[in-house]
Amino acid sequence: MTTVAEMPAGFADKVLAAQSTFRSVMDAMARPGTVQRIQAVSGVPAPMMRGAAAIALTLFDQDTPVWLDSRLAATMDVAKWIKFHTSAPVIADPAICAFAVVADAAALPSFEQFAFGSGEYPDRSTTIILQVASLTEGPAYELRGPGIDGATILRAAIGVPDLLDRLALNASLFPRGIDLVLVSGESVVALPRTTRLVAKEG
Amino acid sequence: MNAPTYNFAYLDEQTKRMIRRAILKAIAIPGYQVPFASREMPMPYGWGTGGVQVTAAILGPVDKLKVIDQGSDDTTNAISIRKFFEKTAGVAVTTNTNDATVIQTRHRIPEATLQAHQVLVYQVPIPEPLRFLEPRETETRRMHALGEYGLIHVKLYEDIARFGHIATAYAYPVKVNARYVMDPSPTPKFDNPKMNNSAALQLFGAGREKRIYAIPPYTSVVSLDFEDHPFEPYKHKACCALCNAEDSYLDEIVTDNKGSRMFVCSDTDYCETRQSQGHRGSENAAPYAESANA
Numbered sequence: 001m002t003t004v005a006e007m008p009a010g011f012a013d014k015v016l017a018a019q020s021t022f023r024s025v026m027d028a029m030a031r032p033g034t035v036q037r038i039q040a041v042s043g044v045p046a047p048m049m050r051g052a053a054a055i056a057l058t059l060f061d062q063d064t065p066v067w068l069d070s071r072l073a074a075t076m077d078v079a080k081w082i083k084f085h086t087s088a089p090v091i092a093d094p095a096i097c098a099f100a101v102v103a104d105a106a107a108l109p110s111f112e113q114f115a116f117g118s119g120e121y122p123d124r125s126t127t128i129i130l131q132v133a134s135l136t137e138g139p140a141y142e143l144r145g146p147g148i149d150g151a152t153i154l155r156a157a158i159g160v161p162d163l164l165d166r167l168a169l170n171a172s173l174f175p176r177g178i179d180l181v182l183v184s185g186e187s188v189v190a191l192p193r194t195t196r197l198v199a200k201e202g
Numbered sequence: 203m204n205a206p207t208y209n210f211a212y213l214d215e216q217t218k219r220m221i222r223r224a225i226l227k228a229i230a231i232p233g234y235q236v237p238f239a240s241r242e243m244p245m246p247y248g249w250g251t252g253g254v255q256v257t258a259a260i261l262g263p264v265d266k267l268k269v270i271d272q273g274s275d276d277t278t279n280a281i282s283i284r285k286f287f288e289k290t291a292g293v294a295v296t297t298n299t300n301d302a303t304v305i306q307t308r309h310r311i312p313e314a315t316l317q318a319h320q321v322l323v324y325q326v327p328i329p330e331p332l333r334f335l336e337p338r339e340t341e342t343r344r345m346h347a348l349g350e351y352g353l354i355h356v357k358l359y360e361d362i363a364r365f366g367h368i369a370t371a372y373a374y375p376v377k378v379n380a381r382y383v384m385d386p387s388p389t390p391k392f393d394n395p396k397m398n399n400s401a402a403l404q405l406f407g408a409g410r411e412k413r414i415y416a417i418p419p420y421t422s423v424v425s426l427d428f429e430d431h432p433f434e435p436y437k438h439k440a441c442c443a444l445c446n447a448e449d450s451y452l453d454e455i456v457t458d459n460k461g462s463r464m465f466v467c468s469d470t471d472y473c474e475t476r477q478s479q480g481h482r483g484s485e486n487a488a489p490y491a492e493s494a495n496a
């Protein structure tokens with residue numbers, strides 16, 4: 001069991017690791033479907049993935065309420081680690097969180113439970129950091145939208161049962177909406193609210 | 203440890219996080235202006251503090267930075283911003299468009315087609331395209347929320363009624379991803395078509411007005427127009443006097459104290475690259491050509 005006192009440092013070089021992690025996330029968001037690599041973080045408490053931890057260290061702070069799904073909240077380790085390293089408040093109400101971190105994709109709450117932002121301020125929305133089994137193997141999806149030259153294929157084991165229905169609802173709300181950041185180990189793929197997915201045979 | 207008195211790329215980490223979050227939202231909502239808490243920078247507003255903050259938030263040690271002002275790498279403004287990042291981030295700089303990974307610009311888009319590994323950062327003075335038509339922020343927000351853009355079409359149509367064509371030549375409004383009307387910053391409308399479906403990510407920072415917005419790569423950017431008065435990018439009737447380019451944006455410059463003038467490329471890197479490839483304009487003829495004309 002890790003206690004807060006024993007917690008090792010997150011990034012070895014905070015400033016440059018945050019910059020490099022941000023560029024990976026920015027590239028992922030700007031080019032949906034592309035798999036970006038993220039700087040490794042050591043001492044991450046299970047079941048949080050190293051990629052999700054690096055994003056947390058890069059983007060979370062006292063101004064970003066964070067919600068954890070029940071798998072991540074099962075022990076206090078992840079919440080403690082986030083508070084210790086980022087000072088972000090870990091909150092119980094997903095409707096007002098800036099970031100949600102989800103380890104159990106099969107039990108992802110419906111998007112309506114998070115913040116979609118308003119018509120005037122669609123940026124006041126939740127970004128869901130979703131830990132998934134694979135970003136290279138699994139069902140194939142065809143992606144279209146800004147950031148994609150025509151169409152691109154993503155093979156991923158995302159594990160959200162009704163993913164396409166949820167994304168269709170999300171699309172209908174634009175410019176309000178949820179942005180998804182998928183993480184598997186140290187790989188990341190973003191699905192901003194503008195990306196359209198269809199299941200692809202084979 | 204001899205730590206510098208400022209952080210890498212000048213901004214503190216908390217400010218960078220805030221700007222980085224705003225950039226991600228801006229990319230996710232193309233053309234929408236994300237509010238951010240703009241910081242004081244060691245240069246006056248009007249010197250591109252919004253663009254400088256965006257550049258500072260994205261720049262890393264492996265980047266190569268180019269800074270242009272009206273197409274030129276050599277204005278006081280461009281040089282001082284380049285020096286600022288050389289000093290605070292130790293970053294490599296270049297004037298070559300193709301070599302740059304991050305290009306900060308005021309008033310121009312380079313003539314060379316931008317590539318997927320490049321980010322173009324615009325310095326924006328007035329981000330709100332509806333501001334001259336509607337001074338109230340609550341109203342412009344409402345119009346953007348509803349996609350209610352009749353007012354700006356009326357303004358463009360008044361141009362047609364008065365001048366017979368749309369007279370707006372700079373900051374010509376565009377619609378991004380068929381949703382948000384956006385101010386492309388005071389670039390000449392000549393540059394508008396380059397924003398459409400670009401391979402590069404385009405980021406816009408307005409320091410005084412505290413807004414960040416973005417055009418992701420491969421995103422539709424359409425200049426507003428009318429069926430009977432389609433958008434026409436400005437076309438020069440002259441060629442560059444130095445490199446003979448017919449397809450570049452030209453500046454008229456005075457060449458001596460007698461008031462002689464010539465047209466040259468506003469993009470100095472483009473012009474110099476063409477000259478180094480052997481292209482010659484009327485004022486820059488090869489020596490044998492001059493003697494032949496004599």
Ligand SMILES: [Zn+2]
Nearest residue numbers: 442445467473
């Ligand atoms: Zn030229």
